[in-house]
Amino acid sequence: MRTQVAIIGAGPAGLLLSHLLAADGVESVVLETRSREYVAARIRAGLLESSTVDILAACGLDGRLREQGLEHRGIYLQWPEERHHLDFVDLVGRSVWVYGQTEVTRDLVAARDAVGQQFVYEISDTALHDLDSDRPYLTYVDVDGREQRLDADAIAGCDGSFGPSRKAIPSGVGQTWERAYPFAWFGILADVAPSTDELIYAWHPDGFALHSMRSESVSRLYLQVPPDTDPATWSDDQIWEALARRLGHGQNGWQLHPGPITDRSVLPMRSYVYEPMRYGRLFLAGDAAHIVPPTGAKGLNLAVADVALLAPALAAMINKGDHAAADSYSERALRRVWRCTHFSWWMTTMLHTHGDDFDAQLQKSQLQWVSSSAAGSAGLAENYAGLPISY
Ligand code: FAS
Ligand code: PHB
Numbered sequence: 001m002r003t004q005v006a007i008i009g010a011g012p013a014g015l016l017l018s019h020l021l022a023a024d025g026v027e028s029v030v031l032e033t034r035s036r037e038y039v040a041a042r043i044r045a046g047l048l049e050s051s052t053v054d055i056l057a058a059c060g061l062d063g064r065l066r067e068q069g070l071e072h073r074g075i076y077l078q079w080p081e082e083r084h085h086l087d088f089v090d091l092v093g094r095s096v097w098v099y100g101q102t103e104v105t106r107d108l109v110a111a112r113d114a115v116g117q118q119f120v121y122e123i124s125d126t127a128l129h130d131l132d133s134d135r136p137y138l139t140y141v142d143v144d145g146r147e148q149r150l151d152a153d154a155i156a157g158c159d160g161s162f163g164p165s166r167k168a169i170p171s172g173v174g175q176t177w178e179r180a181y182p183f184a185w186f187g188i189l190a191d192v193a194p195s196t197d198e199l200i201y202a203w204h205p206d207g208f209a210l211h212s213m214r215s216e217s218v219s220r221l222y223l224q225v226p227p228d229t230d231p232a233t234w235s236d237d238q239i240w241e242a243l244a245r246r247l248g249h250g251q252n253g254w255q256l257h258p259g260p261i262t263d264r265s266v267l268p269m270r271s272y273v274y275e276p277m278r279y280g281r282l283f284l285a286g287d288a289a290h291i292v293p294p295t296g297a298k299g300l301n302l303a304v305a306d307v308a309l310l311a312p313a314l315a316a317m318i319n320k321g322d323h324a325a326a327d328s329y330s331e332r333a334l335r336r337v338w339r340c341t342h343f344s345w346w347m348t349t350m351l352h353t354h355g356d357d358f359d360a361q362l363q364k365s366q367l368q369w370v371s372s373s374a375a376g377s378a379g380l381a382e383n384y385a386g387l388p389i390s391y
Pocket of ligand 2: 046047220294295296297298
């Protein structure tokens with residue numbers, strides 16, 4: 001087979017890239033190692049920053065989002081005996097939306113299917129070849145066990161943190177930065193109406209907790225736990241009791257309402273950046289190039305921002321032979337990657353306790369300042385609600 005852009009990965013980065021390329025008349029094939037059903041069912045991110053919503057709206061993909069999503073003006077910062085609302089609309093003129101990544105994926109797949117996008121699911125042994133030539137190609141084994149080859153003008157590595165793209169770049173070309181955190185997030189989905197109108201990020205001596213949601217009837221909550229926690233070892237009562245304590249149940253009359261837990265998982269926390277996000281005709285986007293701890297709600301939004309820069313760059317290179325934007329893609333994308341990496345680290349270190357009393361005092365002082373200072377709250381709001389894509 002031959003195409004203009006071979007996209008490895010049918011997650012948000014790969015799906016949106018295929019959509020944006022098609023809008024510029026560039027054909028692509030999206031290759032995915034999992035099944036269509038598996039990708040559709042994955043439960044991950046839940047919060048869209050304003051720049052992401054603008055991009056989805058610009059390509060006509062915001063219909064269901066505006067019907068079923070929940071627009072939020074801001075978030076609450078909470079610590080024992082105190083809860084402060086940060087209103088992003090008042091502070092920086094931008095809101096955020098609660099709309100699950102599974103819904104974004106569903107909207108993108110439907111839009112691609114409607115125009116006959118070529119998908120190849122359940123492939124294996126994906127390998128990348130001749131990346132430093134102008135005729136790169138992929139080889140893989142299809143679902144029937146047949147070896148296949150796909151020639152392309154460019155390859156987009158949208159294959160997440162464990163995919164083959166980044167590893168196909170010769171060692172010595174790139175540089176990596178990594179920070180593993182000494183804790184993880186225990187995430188649950190529950191069939192119960194959220195106990196709050198907007199997200200609550202809670203600092204507590206026992207550990208961080210987050211009250212998010214997916215709809216008016218489904219709540220999404222997270223607890224800081226040790227990195228090696230087995231989700232099966234916590235009873236439902238233990239989970240709800242820890243969430244209630246950390247989120248301030250009973251404080252100023254607020255109550256956390258428990259309900260049936262329908263999904264549970266433990267998500268390790270790390271920061272990871274790989275530079276450069278381009279090698280020859282291979283371009284990396286999304287988790288293939290960077291990972292952020294979810295405290296800043298940036299993972300999905302960064303993937304969207306990468307492909308919003310990558311799509312026009314590839315279109316100019318393929319349609320007009322103009323390589324300027326492709327040549328500057330990595331540098332431009334990494335400016336925002338590092339801004340979001342810092343913000344995610346800043347939120348994570350401000351809100352997660354790790355048994356150090358001095359750090360706990362610093363964290364509480366930081367929370368007091370961020371919540372009460374116009375400059376501090378605007379700084380959080382500007383980063384959380386989303387910087388312009390061209391940041
Ligand atoms: P993805 O990982 O979404 O997609 C990559 C795709 O490539 C996958 O479908 C994979 O199967 C495929 N692939 C891999 N190897 C391949 C190969 N050899 N051949 C073909 N295909 C291959 N972010 C938040 O903001 N908030 C959250 O709460 C949050 N929770 C998360 C929970 C989990 C368990 C994980 C893993 C991530 C979470 N994230 C969260 C981050 C997540 O949302 C990512 O940022 C987002 O999915 C990035 O999208 P992609 O870059 O498309 O990568
Ligand atoms: C979520 O709803 O899954 C979510 C929201 C905000 C975060 C992380 C996860 O920072």
